[in-house]
Amino acid sequence: MPAVRTYDPRVSPFDEAGATGLTRLYGGLGQRWRPSSLQRKVAVDSTGQYITIREELFEQPIRAPYKAPIQLYYAERLRNNEFKLWQSALAKSLSPGAEARTGRGGLDVDIPVPIKSRAFAQIFGGSSVGLNVQGDIQIDGGFRKENRTEQRTAFNYGSNTNFKMTQKQRFTVTGRIGEKVTVNVDQDSERAFDFENNIKLNYTGFEDDILKKVEAGNIALSLPGTRYVTFGGGNAGLFGLKSEMQLGNLFVTAIASQEKGESKKLSASGGAQAKDYNVRDLNYMRDTYFFLHREYRENFRYYSEKWRHLAVPTGRQIRRLEVYVTGRLDDPKNIPGDAYREALLDAEGNVLVLDERERVSGSFRKLVPEQDYRYEPTLGYIRLTQRAQEGEALAVAYETNDGEIHGDINFVTGRPFRLKLLRERTTLPAPRDLDDTWHLEWKNVYDLGSRNIPEEGLDIRVYFQPGSAGTPEETLILPGGGQISYLNIFGLDETNVNGERRPDNQIDLDGFVVNRGAGELTFPFLRPFDARDSVFVFDQASQSFQVFKNPLPLDKQVTAMYDTASYSEQQRLTKFIIEVKSQNKTSTYQLGFNVIEGSEEVSLRGNRLVRDTDYVIDYFSGTLTVTNPEANKPDAQLEITYQNNQLFQLEKKSILGSRAEFRINKDSFIGGTLLYLSERSLEQRVRLSGGEDRGPMKNLVWDFNTRLQFQPNFLSRALDALPIIATQQASTLNLEGEIAQIIPNPNALNNKETGDPNGVAYVDDFE
Structure with a gap:
């Protein structure tokens, strides 16, 4: 289902509804009135290539839908964000005190009388409470009662009483409780997805407190001291509780949360983004x-x-x-x-x-x-x-x-x-x-997943894989024991790199077979996966056309997409996969919609880059642009780890664990980590073939690591004793080690009837 977001139809679809003019200077003048029944909806289609904008009044369309490429949406969104940043900076420079004079608005909850409780002051670091509440809560209720004297229902009910109530809420709460607790809540029941709502409660202890920090709500976890137990750039898509404690040189971090985001990774070499793209035989470029x-x-x-x-x-x-x-x-x-x-x-x-x-x-x-x-x-x-x-x-x-x-x-x-x-x-x-x-x-043209694909690094393979099980096969075993690649079977590999009529197991980068500019692959056969199809090739020696039949065996052919328009039937009979590997020279990378803010980590040759200095990112559109010129050098190795909010989370993931680290000095420590991951699936039957639905699982991982740094002066003295050699700096000795183990339980779904506690899987609906 596409992502939907609601907008005021009298403003740009790439901007939020607000005041006319500079909002920070004129907070109450020219404010637009926004009836809740007047809406603009922007939806992304199933291909992810286009957006559709609709305007509705009382949920009824009032204008014809407008459709535009997603790249136009990116460009307009970026332009609008730049304008808003300029607007905000200009307002601050013209009147630095304007925001303070206009006030925050909303409801201020401020208790002028200090709370005289030693326990309260000790826990929260003070006796004052100050909260700012903004928003609205709408409750609609209805009551209906029916009395029937002349008729009875099937259940002999002579009267009926109903009470109906609906609630809509949109509010923010910010403020402090004492000196230790800060509150930041942003809730809107009309938002399309739950991850757009945020709850952040932060407790920060004093310097001499054992409990240093407690975070509740939307939290993040990073384990920089470990190599084998890691969340990449830090798991920012968590909702739960995290605490940090210190007792002398012992630092302890504990967490209990649910994972809301999805971790992803992208790699690029020499400014070229590596991309893998798979397309099934049934997914040709339809209606084009x-x-x-x-x-x-x-x-x-x-x-x-x-x-x-x-x-x-x-x-x-x-x-x-x-x-x-x-x-x-x-x-x-x-x-x-x-x-x-x-x-x-x-x-x-x-x-x-x-x-x-x-x-x-x-x-x-x-x-x-x-x-x-x-x-x-x-x-x-x-x-x-x-x-x-x-x-x-x-x-x-x-x-x-x-x-x-x-x-x-x-x-x-x-x-x-x-x-x-x-x-x-x-x-x-x-x-x-x-x-x-x-x-x-045409049913023989396939999209390669991108446009303007450079020839360098482009590799296309065809694999035979019936259904979702089994190992993909790149070659066909002939009756005599020989082999022939599916590239050659489908007429995609007829010549070598020198243009000679000799297959070399590499796809022919012919201008018609592979259109790198449009990003399309065209098979010579009109029905490439039909063993009965054929083409005619002119033979110069005989001055006649020779029949070139499709050499695909009948037992491996698939003709559903040519003979029926039923997509479910085509999915059931699919057998082939087209694998595309390519590299695109670019400094801009598309990470997908709704990247979790702060979840990204960009590293160049192992060194972490700094946001707004080495790269810029638009979290909504998922566009990341690397501005560091070193990233475009031929030997550059760029890695981007990040997290996306999941639109629909079918599996429930829970994370429990703790890490303890004893810091001997600023460069030496001894630490241990224990993490427990539990994942529950809506699927009550675990399929042996696997697939995207991995089923329930429970994993336990432990880790022990240390890093010790010494300055052995005897090494410096020993080197100084050698002739001609004189050390200029103190010698250092670094010792680093780590050991980790994962104890997996990939199928936690059991059946008492079988007596097997190690998990039950189903094969063709039979245990």
Whole structure:
């Protein structure tokens, strides 16, 4: 489900509702009135590539939705954040005391009379209490009572009494209790996700107190002294209780919490970001590429001896083309008409052939060439810039060089508007016949996960893996004992790096097979995973076309995505994985939405970088830009560890543990760590095949480590005693060691009926 956030429709979708002008200087002037029923919703689609903005009044749409690329959202969000920072800095520089004069607003809870309790003063470090509460709480209640005298329900109830109550709350609480406790609470029941709410209670002890610090609510845990028991940059996505104590030179940290975030890691070498991307055989680029006619589809199977597509005869090439999609009926720019499986017309628009087996009636909107689509006139296909949406029909009108007209490309107002249909509004569960428009859509192009991919570091492999179990296989064992890679089977590896007709187990970086600019992989076969498919390659010696059949064995073929539109059926029968490894030269890295603030750790050659000095980060959009020029050098090794808030946390993770460290001096310590991780799953049956649902588990890890540093003067004296050698600094001796053990229990789900306490798994629904 996409992330949704609500905005005031009278302001930019990238900004928060607030005052007009400089808010810090004019806190009460020109304040916008914001009725709760007037909302703007910004949603990210399932592909993560586009956002859709909708405006609603009383939960009813009042304007047409607006769709924009996610990169535009990033750019506008960054621009707006920079403006807000400039606005805040300008307000402070013009009137440093403005904020203090205007006051904080809200409800101030301040007890003027000191609390005369020695226990209270000792615990909280004082007798004063000061809290600032801002926000609103709305409670709606209703009462309904019904008396029935002439009728009875099935349960013989003659009367009914109901009481209904709903509550909405939005408030912040800030302040101090004594000198030791600070309070910071930000709650809003209307927020889309729970992680947007924050509760932070901090207790800071005095210098001579044993209890140094206690944190409750949203907390973070970092164990910098350990190497094997670590959370990377520190686990900031925790909710619970953490305490720090000191008794002499003994420092103790204890924690009890639930994990709300998800840890991730990203690596880059020499300014090139390494990226692994997997795509299943069923996930081709849907609703993007289309043949204009079945004759162009058939011609697409013919290749030259160098495996280049052969153009159609000159007379059959496209002279003029117009592309249409169904649009809104009330748009005056759209043209009412009908689209047919075949609509062959003459120059005056008279019908020569009209195939009504697939007919779509509606209001058609004309697309803009190069902006909405591009086409190849010699091969007879189009590529949409944005894939056709569900419920949207696609149709064309074109003329070939020999004067054949399909669709009303010479349309004149006043006569019927007829087009040639390429895609119906709704795809049927299965194609009806070979002439169905279903077959005009390309099903052999796959997205590589990024654009403008450099050739260096690009590696593409095809693996056979039925279902989610088993080990992926890169090669096929032949009956005679030989092997052949699936790259070669699918026609993706025909030549070596020198251009010779000799496979080298590396994908051919052909301009058509691999389009690195668009980030697309095109198989030579129109149905690449169908063993019955074939192409025709011209043989120079015989001056004829030779049939090149797909060598894939029948028992390994998968044809569901070619013969049915049922996605669940395609998922059930999937067998192949396309693995893409690439490296992109960049200084900007996308970490994903909702990065937990302060959870990131950026290191260059093992040295930690400083935020706002060596890099900048936008936590909402997850955009991190490295500004340190050393990161772009060829030998640079960059590592980024961070955490994202989980939109939907299906597993409940709990962390309990403690670390004790005895510090001998500032450079030496002896420490130990004990951590317990418990994870519960909603799935009550643990599958043996694993997958994303790992099932319940309970892990215990212990660690003992030490670092000792000495200054043995006898080493310096021994070196000074040698001829010609004279030491300039004191000698140091460093000793460092660590030992750790994890005691796992990967399946904590037991069944008393089996008598086995070591966990129970299910194979095909049987224990």
